[in-house]
Amino acid sequence: MLIAVLLGFVFSLLLVVAGKFFRGKPAILSAIIPLSLFVYFSGFINEVSGGGVIRQSFKWVPSFGVNLGFTLDGLSLLFSLMITGIGFLVFVYTSTYLKGHEYLDRFYGYLSMFMASMLGLVLSDNMISLFVFWELTSISSFFLIGFNNKSEASRKSAITALAVTGLGGMSLLAGALILGSVGGTYTISELLNSNQVIADSPYYIPIVIFMFGAAFTKSAQFPFHFWLPGSMLAPTPVSTYLHSATMVKAGIYLLMRFTPILGNTEFWNSTLLIVGAITMVYAAIHALFRKDLKGILAYSTISALGILVFLIGQGTEKALLAAALFIVVHALYKATLFLVTGIIDLQTQTRDVTVLRGLRKVMLPVAIAGFLAAISSAGIPPTVGFLGKELTYESTLALISMPVLWIALILITKILLLYAGFVAGISPFVGKLPEQFANTKKPGMLLWLPPMILAVTGIGFGIFPALVEPIVFPVVTAMGESLGNEHLKLWHGFNTVLWLSIATIAIGTVLYFILKPSQKLVESAERFEFLSPKALTTVGWAYFNKVSSLWTRIFQNGxxxxxxxxxxxxxxxxxxxxxxxxxxxxxxxxxxxxxxxxxxxxxxxxxxxxxxxxxxxxxxxxxxxxxxxxxxxxxxxxxxxxxxxxxxxxxxxxxxxxxxxxxxxxxxxxxxxxxxxxxxxxxxxxxxxxxxxxxxxxxxxxxxVDKTISKYYAENAYVLAKGKNVVNVILVDFRGSDTFMEISVLAIAAIGVYALLKLHLKETDQH
The missing domain is CATH 1.20.120 (Four Helix Bundle (Hemerythrin (Met), subunit A))
Known part of the structure; x- marks a missing residue:
């Protein structure tokens, strides 16, 4: 597994010297890396679905209990397959989408580094190494989001994403250090044996708060969600890979991984239920007031992440199974819709859904992929989205506390997500083709084939749910729950869940035909922008800058x-x-x-x-x-x-x-x-x-005075170092490295002083 994690980093380094080769037609060869990794991890499906867990450990900093430990169980396998499988399709898609770009090799380097970082994150069995890979995902995503670095908006979005997720990274480090101290180890699998000790610790609440801080910032939960819509300025392959299948799911993975250790308490479950519910409804409503395809997909992604947090907060085996299946459902249909949006943008030079119509006539394969993804997002049979929606309703109905409220919130969310999916996946392709798009060309096969594969997979998993069971069932087992003889199936008979599904499809479809995206809706939402978390954060940031300036004038005045x-x-x-x-x-x-x-x-x-x-x-x-x-x-x-x-x-x-x-x-x-x-x-x-x-x-x-140390030096100065002057022996032998570094610092300072003495500035530069 170590080689699997490092392969992406090695490829990134290779591009430094061989990048020119990957800027032309051979660019598609880079897809061999994620494809080989996908095949490698697929080979473990049978073993993991049978209850097997593969572990490897390599010494890193053993004196601090920090090792490069890797665990492949149901949870990490699910994410590894998504990271490599969707990664393969994104790599293929990119070879055409960014064809001829002068920095295509650099883009592949960032993408490979991100893929390797995500694999390291989901496979890590040590909290410190998990933190390292967590931060690497933030750094590599910063480069990807800001790839169009000539655009000020792209640079600002990249910095915002890095600031928010970086803050979450510091929160993760704090939580990991305290958790490791309380549990007596940084190894995640060993902490499972100390869950009761951790729950009874006075540090339990701070640990959970720090972990929530990391998960909520990474997975764009309210009120930290505002970085994700801004990051849509990145190229479409980035939006597809980071914001539907991988990076934004890292926080979800963190919550699922630590549920057996920190979960099953009132504080854990209630917080996740409330935050998830607020996020899913808030973001789903926002999707109504967007006309940019990427904007619609961004807010529907935030809403879907809220649903996942909501399900994890329920904590039952049925809810955890629903979460595991919905991760697959969302990755398939959302990645498809993002890729479809990228094709539309590339071919028509616009993402404005109010002007996009009739594109099925010029890009039929793309329209088919978009339609299949839309019905999967709506949960219409026989898609796998229908299975996910049924499980979500079933688990929510089983809640003991306030079930009517929770089912009402999830119902509203699902209706609005159906609307958003139809607008993004169906609306651009129906109706009469405008004259301005009459000359639009059909995209190449390497563009439409990846979204078609994802969309068809969503249908295949729905018709043959037994295919997805070996992938999602072990996730629940990895989280400490048992499903017994549970099986996924399309038909459960006439029950409350089915009527809720019918109501969702009916109301959502009616809403799609009644409510059309428009500039008026966008402007009506912008009136309340000053109350948004982003606006409030901007105001807080301005005050922070003022305080920083005052502090600088007082303490850092030169x-x-x-x-x-x-x-x-x-x-x-x-x-x-x-x-x-x-x-x-x-x-x-x-x-x-x-x-x-x-x-x-x-x-x-x-x-x-x-x-x-x-x-x-x-x-x-x-x-x-x-x-x-x-x-x-x-x-x-x-x-x-x-x-x-x-x-x-x-x-x-x-x-x-x-x-x-x-x-x-x-x-x-x-x-x-x-x-x-x-x-x-x-x-x-x-x-x-x-x-x-x-x-x-x-x-x-x-x-x-404790003279133990001085006695040691006095007794061993001559015996070990053959020197009679104890002070000299300490400086030269026992602390030789320290002395060498001090000399190096002095030498560097001397070189700097000499350079300044020899520096001759032009008269214009002296000012």
């Missing part, structure tokens, strides 16, 4: 003096508070050595040097005084039997003084850069910081 003062004041407050809480001031002064005349003389020299540094008007005098102060410290080291430190101090201090003199030679004689008020403030800060350090040193002297 003056090194202010930076140092801020850091020192913070340290004074932090250390002072800590010392106030813990300091005992029980140092026995009789244990200290008597102060000698030599030491008093050296301290007097230091005070005199400080006086000259602070009050002199000559830079040269200040530098010389600092040198005297450094030499005084060297003498103190000598008095206390530390000649090696004295020599080091002497060398560094002498070099520093020389450098100061060389620099000051190039500066004006003297500039008064601070007034008395600033100097008084600096003096107070300096005295406070010095006092804190003094108290800290006295506390250290009063505390018992």
């Amino acid at each position: 003056y090194l003096r202010n930076y140092v003062s801020t850091i020192v004041v913070f340290l004074i407050g932090l250390a002072g508070y800590s010392l106030y809480q813990t300091a005992k001031f029980d140092l026995d002064l009789s244990t200290l050595n008597e102060i000698t005349l030599y030491e008093m003389a050296v301290v007097a020299m230091m005070f005199s040097s400080i006086f000259f540094v602070v009050f002199t008007k000559s830079r040269l005098t200040a530098v010389a005084s600092m040198g005297v102060m450094g030499l005084s410290i060297c003498l103190l080291f000598v008095f206390y039997s530390a000649p090696d430190l004295a020599m080091t101090q002497f060398s560094i201090d002498t070099l520093t003084v020389i450098l100061f003199v060389l620099v000051l030679y190039r500066l004006p004689r003297y500039l008064k850069l601070s007034d008395y008020r600033t100097r008084i403030k600096d003096g107070i800060i300096s005295l406070a910081f010095g006092s804190i350090i003094t108290v800290l040193i006295l506390e250290v002297l009063a505390s018992p």
